[in-house]
Amino acid sequence: MQVLSIIHRTEYSYREPVRFGEHRLLFRPRDSHDMRLVDSRLKILPASNVRWMHDVFSNSVAVARFDDPADRLLFESVIVVEHYAASAPVFEIAEHARYLPFAYALDDLQDLGRTATRHHPDDGKIEAWARSFFTGEKTETLDLLRRMTESVRADFAYRPREEEGVQSPSETLLRKRGTCRDFALLMMEAVRALGLAARFVTGYVFDPAVEVGGGVVNSIHGGQAVQGAGATHAWVQVYLPGAGWVEYDPTNGIIGGENLIRVGVARDPSQAIPLQGSYFGPAEAFVKMDVCVDVLRGNVLESRAA
Numbered sequence: 001m002q003v004l005s006i007i008h009r010t011e012y013s014y015r016e017p018v019r020f021g022e023h024r025l026l027f028r029p030r031d032s033h034d035m036r037l038v039d040s041r042l043k044i045l046p047a048s049n050v051r052w053m054h055d056v057f058s059n060s061v062a063v064a065r066f067d068d069p070a071d072r073l074l075f076e077s078v079i080v081v082e083h084y085a086a087s088a089p090v091f092e093i094a095e096h097a098r099y100l101p102f103a104y105a106l107d108d109l110q111d112l113g114r115t116a117t118r119h120h121p122d123d124g125k126i127e128a129w130a131r132s133f134f135t136g137e138k139t140e141t142l143d144l145l146r147r148m149t150e151s152v153r154a155d156f157a158y159r160p161r162e163e164e165g166v167q168s169p170s171e172t173l174l175r176k177r178g179t180c181r182d183f184a185l186l187m188m189e190a191v192r193a194l195g196l197a198a199r200f201v202t203g204y205v206f207d208p209a210v211e212v213g214g215g216v217v218n219s220i221h222g223g224q225a226v227q228g229a230g231a232t233h234a235w236v237q238v239y240l241p242g243a244g245w246v247e248y249d250p251t252n253g254i255i256g257g258e259n260l261i262r263v264g265v266a267r268d269p270s271q272a273i274p275l276q277g278s279y280f281g282p283a284e285a286f287v288k289m290d291v292c293v294d295v296l297r298g299n300v301l302e303s304r305a306a
Contacts, residue, residue, distance in 0.1 A: 001084050003038070005300040006204050006261060006293070008077045008232070010275055013287040017069040023048075023277030025062040026202065026264045027077040034257055036082040039301050043076040057271070059264035064277075075275060080299045083206075085257030091142060094242035099138050101195055104241065112239060115267055116197035120189050122170045129173055130190035145238060145248060146255060148190065152183050153253035158227040166269050180227065180251040181234040181269050187250045188236050197239040202272040203263040205233040205252065206295040227251045231293050232274045235260060261295065 008027055031037050044050065048064040055061050096102055104112065120126075133144045133151070157177040169189040172178045178186075188198040207226040235249035245265075247257045254260060266272035279286070 001082055002297065003299050004081055004083050004206055004261060005296045005298060006077070006079045006081070007296070007300065008075075008079075008204075008274075009290075009292045010075045011290045012073040012279075013290075014071045014073075014279070014281070014285045015287055016281070016285050017071045018279045018281030018285050019069045020066040020073060021278035021280065023064045023066075023075075023275065024273075025064065025075065025077070026059060026272065026274050027075075027079065028060040028062070029079065029081055029203070029261060029263050030058070030060060032262075034084045035262065036084075038080040038082055038299065040080070041076075041078040041301065043074070045072065045074040046070040055264075055271075057265050057267075059266075059272075073279075078301060080301055081261060083257075083261065085260070087258050089256035089258070091240065091243040091246055091256075093141065093240045097141055097241040100134070100141050100144060102141070102241075103195070104197070104239075108239075108241065112197040115199045115239070116192060116195070118189060118192050119268055120169050120185070122168075125173060126169050126186070126189050127193035130193045141240065144194075145191070145246075148187060149248045149250045149255055150253045152187065152250035156183060156250075158183075158251060160231070164273075179234075180249075183250045184234040184236050185269055187248065191236075191238055199237050199239075199245070200266045200269050200272055201235050201237055201247070201260075201262055201264070202266070202274055203233055203235075204261040204293060204295050205229055205249070205254075206259040206261065206297075208259060208297075229293075229295065231291060233260070234269070234272075237265065 028040060029035060029037055044064055046068050048066045050062055050064050053061050133147050159177045161179050166185050167178050167182045169186045172182045172186045184200055191198045207229045235247060237245040237247055240246050247260055248255055249260060264272050
């Protein structure tokens with residue numbers, strides 16, 4: 001078990017005071033057997049009325065409403081979690097699911113619903129790419145998913161992008177580059193093309209090489225640089241009978257939940273935007289948006305209180 005603190009700060013600047021519409025925040029993780037929320041703080045300026053709700057996926061969403069205009073809008077979330085994910089997880093999947101293709105039980109399939117169907121049809125290139133990981137008549141499910149995850153890490157270039165939204169899976173496959181959200185959507189559509197259920201995950205990634213006040217080069221297994229640290233992160237869950245929802249981070253080649261702090265899940269990336277809202281004023285009033293995310297070892301709220 002390790003204690004991790006996530007400090008997520010987003011600030012919008014405007015040339016003149018503007019009014020703000022409702023903003024929705026997806027910052028708060030849900031407790032689970034592999035992660036426990038220890039403490040949290042949420043600071044919003046200007047003052048707002050905040051209510052909490054569970055969305056259709058049972059994610060915890062904060063809804064902020066504002067009365068006063070301002071030329072600055074600040075959201076600062078501090079979260080402390082106990083993280084229990086194993087560094088070398090063993091997934092005991094059901095015997096009938098050990099090899100591809102396999103069929104889900106009818107009861108499971110009814111509940112998995114649209115997570116098992118394609119959302120971005122194309123000319124067959126995504127399915128062809130997914131089937132390129134087959135090794136013969138009997139391809140092990142876990143082996144194929146591992147090689148697909150590692151292939152994105154090895155063969156695609158990570159390129160942060162400030163624009164909202166995601167590339168189509170076809171565009172990501174063609175360009176061989178994208179953001180973590182692009183890579184997650186590509187892998188989701190690829191495994192869905194093979195008949196597997198998958199869903200999108202938004203959250204954060206912890207770089208174990210970075211300590212408070214340190215200047216250590218980011219690294220993960222094999223000394224590779226962590227991609228997606230310093231911002232919100234995205235990856236995929238694939239449903240495997242017997243093992244349940246298993247985490248796959250194609251951006252970093254991570255399998256299992258190690259160093260991944262899960263905040264929300266969704267059927268599609270458009271349903272898992274960490275922060276969204278609007279303002280009322282001239283378009284030219286907007287100046288910039290600054291986002292900073294730090295994932296640190298230890299409880300920063302305890303140290304602040306001391």
